[in-house]
Amino acid sequence: MATSDKPLLQVQRLSAQFTRDGVVSQVVKGISFDIAAGEAVGFVGESGCGKSVTARAMMRLAPEGSSVELGGEVRFDGQDLLQLREADMCNIRGQRIAMVFQDPMTSLNPVLSVGAQIDDIVSRHTGMSRAQARRRTVELLGLVGIRDAARRADDFPHQFSGGMRQRVLIAIAVSCQPELLIADEPTTALDVTVQAQILRLLLRLRQELGMALMLITHDFGVIAGMVERVYVMLDGQIVESGAVDDIFARPQHDYTRALLDAVPRLESAGRTRS
Amino acid sequence: MTTAAAADQPVLQVRDLSVVFPARRGHPAVKAVDRVSFDIAPGQTLGLVGESGSGKTTTGRAILQLQSASAGSVKLLGQELTTMPRAALRRMRRHMQFVLQNPYSSLHPRMTVARILTEPLQVHQSVAAAQMPDRIAQLMELVGLEPDMVQRYPHEFSGGQRQRIVIARALAVHPDFVVCDEPVSALDVRTQAQIVDLLGTLQDKLGLSYLFIAHDLALVRQVAHRVAVMYGGQLVELGDAAQVYDTPAHPYTRSLLDAVPIPDPARQRAKLAAAPPEPEFDQYRNPSGPCVFGEDHGHTGSSTWHVVCPGHSVSCRFWPPGVPC
Amino acid sequence: MVEARPVAEAPAPRKRRHLLLALGVVMLVTMLLVTAFGPWIAPYDAIATSPNSLAGPSAEHWLGTDSIGRDVLSRLIIGGRTTLLITFVAVSLAVAAGLVLGLVSGYVGGLADELIMRALDIVFAFPVFLLAIAVVAALGPTVPNLILTIAIVYTPIMARVVRAPVLSVKRWDHVEAARSVGVGELRIAIVHVLPMVVSPILVQTSLTLANTIFTVTALSFLGIGPPPPDPNWGGMLSEARQFMELAPLTVIGPAAAIVFATLTFIVLANGLRDLLDVGSH
Numbered sequence: 042m043a044t045s046d047k048p049l050l051q052v053q054r055l056s057a058q059f060t061r062d063g064v065v066s067q068v069v070k071g072i073s074f075d076i077a078a079g080e081a082v083g084f085v086g087e088s089g090c091g092k093s094v095t096a097r098a099m100m101r102l103a104p105e106g107s108s109v110e111l112g113g114e115v116r117f118d119g120q121d122l123l124q125l126r127e128a129d130m131c132n133i134r135g136q137r138i139a140m141v142f143q144d145p146m147t148s149l150n151p152v153l154s155v156g157a158q159i160d161d162i163v164s165r166h167t168g169m170s171r172a173q174a175r176r177r178t179v180e181l182l183g184l185v186g187i188r189d190a191a192r193r194a195d196d197f198p199h200q201f202s203g204g205m206r207q208r209v210l211i212a213i214a215v216s217c218q219p220e221l222l223i224a225d226e227p228t229t230a231l232d233v234t235v236q237a238q239i240l241r242l243l244l245r246l247r248q249e250l251g252m253a254l255m256l257i258t259h260d261f262g263v264i265a266g267m268v269e270r271v272y273v274m275l276d277g278q279i280v281e282s283g284a285v286d287d288i289f290a291r292p293q294h295d296y297t298r299a300l301l302d303a304v305p306r307l308e309s310a311g312r313t314r315s
Numbered sequence: 316m317t318t319a320a321a322a323d324q325p326v327l328q329v330r331d332l333s334v335v336f337p338a339r340r341g342h343p344a345v346k347a348v349d350r351v352s353f354d355i356a357p358g359q360t361l362g363l364v365g366e367s368g369s370g371k372t373t374t375g376r377a378i379l380q381l382q383s384a385s386a387g388s389v390k391l392l393g394q395e396l397t398t399m400p401r402a403a404l405r406r407m408r409r410h411m412q413f414v415l416q417n418p419y420s421s422l423h424p425r426m427t428v429a430r431i432l433t434e435p436l437q438v439h440q441s442v443a444a445a446q447m448p449d450r451i452a453q454l455m456e457l458v459g460l461e462p463d464m465v466q467r468y469p470h471e472f473s474g475g476q477r478q479r480i481v482i483a484r485a486l487a488v489h490p491d492f493v494v495c496d497e498p499v500s501a502l503d504v505r506t507q508a509q510i511v512d513l514l515g516t517l518q519d520k521l522g523l524s525y526l527f528i529a530h531d532l533a534l535v536r537q538v539a540h541r542v543a544v545m546y547g548g549q550l551v552e553l554g555d556a557a558q559v560y561d562t563p564a565h566p567y568t569r570s571l572l573d574a575v576p577i578p579d580p581a582r583q584r585a586k587l588a589a590a591p592p593e594p595e596f597d598q599y600r601n602p603s604g605p606c607v608f609g610e611d612h613g614h615t616g617s618s619t620w621h622v623v624c625p626g627h628s629v630s631c632r633f634w635p636p637g638v639p640c
Numbered sequence: 641m642v643e644a645r646p647v648a649e650a651p652a653p654r655k656r657r658h659l660l661l662a663l664g665v666v667m668l669v670t671m672l673l674v675t676a677f678g679p680w681i682a683p684y685d686a687i688a689t690s691p692n693s694l695a696g697p698s699a700e701h702w703l704g705t706d707s708i709g710r711d712v713l714s715r716l717i718i719g720g721r722t723t724l725l726i727t728f729v730a731v732s733l734a735v736a737a738g739l740v741l742g743l744v745s746g747y748v749g750g751l752a753d754e755l756i757m758r759a760l761d762i763v764f765a766f767p768v769f770l771l772a773i774a775v776v777a778a779l780g781p782t783v784p785n786l787i788l789t790i791a792i793v794y795t796p797i798m799a800r801v802v803r804a805p806v807l808s809v810k811r812w813d814h815v816e817a818a819r820s821v822g823v824g825e826l827r828i829a830i831v832h833v834l835p836m837v838v839s840p841i842l843v844q845t846s847l848t849l850a851n852t853i854f855t856v857t858a859l860s861f862l863g864i865g866p867p868p869p870d871p872n873w874g875g876m877l878s879e880a881r882q883f884m885e886l887a888p889l890t891v892i893g894p895a896a897a898i899v900f901a902t903l904t905f906i907v908l909a910n911g912l913r914d915l916l917d918v919g920s921h
Binding site: 379381405406408409411412413415417420421422423424425434435438439481484485487488 | 812813814816817818819820821822823824827831832835836
């Protein structure tokens with residue numbers, strides 16, 4: 042699906058090092074990967090493998106409470122994001138690269154209506170007037186499948202279910218038609234039926250907006266239907282990468298094989314059950 | 316005092332169990348669990364599946380009498396728990412144990428593993444003080460941990476190891492029945508597989524019965540002999556695992572199974588491409604007129620359970636009209 | 641599924657954590673040692689008068705003398721004994737009562753909680769001084785009466801500080817797990833709930849100690865404290881007011897002592913809070 046020869050995102054030897062109380066830990070140990078324009082790439086691995094830190098490091102979002110040192114290069118459309126000034130980075134975040142996180146509740150301001158929050162972001166990034174921004178907000182809420190969008194824009198986050206809140210976050214993320222959407226465990230906290238809906242939504246938006254997608258998850262089932270290429274991470278490094286069909290059918294690395302073996306399958310019972 | 320389960324008697328009998336949370340300011344009363352009934356045979360696992368808000372966790376806690384039931388009966392080894400006096404209930408607890416979801420919070424952070432494992436033995440006085448260290452070592456080995464680690468504190472162990480300790484504690488007094496509430500959801504996939512394996516081995520070895528509560532349907536398929544599906548506080552389907560998974564009768568079960576992501580790229584892509592209808596099941600809680608099986612329950616007052624085939628039954632509640640059975 | 645790891649906020653830098661606490665401990669130990677060995681350290685008998693009144697600092701009297709010739713330094717040292725004795729005993733009683741009431745109130749809940757909290761609210765509503773004056777007027781200004789009054793007055797805050805974490809800890813998983821194992825409620829309350837509540841109590845105790853020092857000295861300043869001739873800081877301060885310009889040390893001495901003692905407990909409280917804020921493991 043890569044249409045241009047130069048990748049949209051090219052990461053070289055990215056490393057992230059945390060220092061806490063004098064103890065240094067290397068969470069990401071020099072990984073390299075790329076994402077072409079419009080391509081969907083998955084990052085899979087167990088907890089602590091560094092996949093979430095990779096995404097945050099790329100966006101220069103420091104995790105709470107610790108100091109982090111970044112190394113390597115993150116070339117987005119030619120520019121190294123790690124060398125940009127914070128002001129320039131702010132322009133990229135939300136506009137050209139957007140992120141959707143796992144927990145929709147803590148990402149939304151509970152005291153502002155959902156519409157107000159989206160209006161804010163839209164007008165900040167595009168300079169539209171309040172009225173124009175509100176029209177765009179309603180349009181976005183409709184785009185992500187929220188029914189009765191005009192009325193619901195005035196509701197507060199707690200009046201939405203978990204799945205709906207995630208849709209709102211996705212609406213915010215795509216509001217400026219980013220070239221790359223980073224989704225970090227976007228459906229992990231949701232019920233399975235809602236998860237299926239959100240995954241379908243993400244697929245549809247990718248098609249309609251031509252966004253590239255970086256999907257981070259521990260769930261192999263989620264990865265299987267959403268991405269074209271997969272990177273498997275362990276202990277801060279990429280141990281295997283390849284086309285998604287290849288990785289699932291012929292995993293090369295022992296770790297990938299062990300992970301795939303451990304995934305429970307819906308069709309077959311366990312060895313001890315009939 | 317015979318409390319050992321006879322081979323043909325179910326270990327657990329739940330009949331019309333209901334839990335109603337009383338109305339609070341601004342919120343109406345909530346029927347978290349609504350007339351749930353099922354049996355669990357000795358040495359068997361019943362998987363209880365459902366999404367958030369289905370009432371499955373509350374059901375588990377109500378069975379263990381950690382949550383008071385508003386109505387219904389729970390019989391463990393033939394004895395009624397809901398009306399048992401507190402002292403007798405505490406003694407009865409040695410027969411029913413609880414493995415919770417979060418291995419990081421279900422162990423007292425300031426107690427060593429040795430103390431954690433000794434506590435149930437002391438409470439139920441099942442083992443003489445002199446034999447306690449041996450019993451603890453035995454338990455550690457049973458769950459695959461080194462016995463000499465008992466002097467450590469919980470925070471010195473990984474999530475998977477902590478869950479093993481939780482299981483060891485549950486087994487300390489030889490229970491007959493264990494409620495496992497999302498026992499592996501907080502663990503990585505390889506650790507999940509190991510713990511699930513362990514639970515299976517222990518069941519074979521010790522003849523335990525499990526109520527395995529989980530939202531991960533693929534996981535439940537690995538462990539359960541029989542499966543119960545919950546929605547909106549009620550059971551909508553109950554049957555052998557093969558029956559429910561291979562030939563689901565209730566539309567909700569079907570939509571639930573359909574939504575489970577398959578770790579097979581071609582099939583999962585095809586599944587996501589086909590958009591299924593998304594009915595709001597809750598609106599069909601109390602339909603009027605004849606149900607999809609042709610009975611008018613409002614009129615006859617009969618049970619809403621219908622038998623599909625031996626061992627497999629389904630509720631006609633929450634059934635969108637026009638969907639065939 | 642759920643993020644199971646407890647979220648810890650960034651702890652205070654390690655050095656600062658222990659520095660405050662170390663400082664507080666040093667100050668406390670100094671104070672305790674000086675007052676404990678008071679009678680042997682004090683250069684003079686605290687109640688012995690002499691014709692050398694309102695003297696400035698000198699080799700014989702490091703802090704001078706008061707209006708009837710008593711050595712200020714000795715009076716400070718001996719006076720500290722009474723003040724600290726009342727403080728520690730009163731606060732210990734308040735902590736003990738607060739622990740029991742707070743634990744029962746928080747753990748049992750329901751009617752017991754309501755009754756206990758309302759009763760404590762009534763006590764809490766009384767200003768310390770009014771209550772002290774009332775008690776002393778009724779029963780006499782003896783040391784036991786003072787201790788009792790102060791203990792009663794500070795029990796509500798202790799109970800509240802205990803009750804708050806008990807309310808949340810009793811819902812924690814390991815408590816429910818213990819219950820499901822069959823552990824009795826009393827044992828759960830004492831073994832599973834109470835230890836998790838220790839940190840806020842320690843901090844509050846330190847703060848209350850600081851408050852109590854102030855209260856005791858203020859009461860004695862007002863004349864409601866231990867009766868003469870036993871020296872006490874508040875009383876010394878009160879007497880010395882009129883001679884402030886003639887012999888400033890008679891005022892500065894007790895004032896500095898009061899400040900030092902109060903500061904000790906505040907530094908301790910901050911040190912403990914920084915230390916314990918690292919979170920339980």
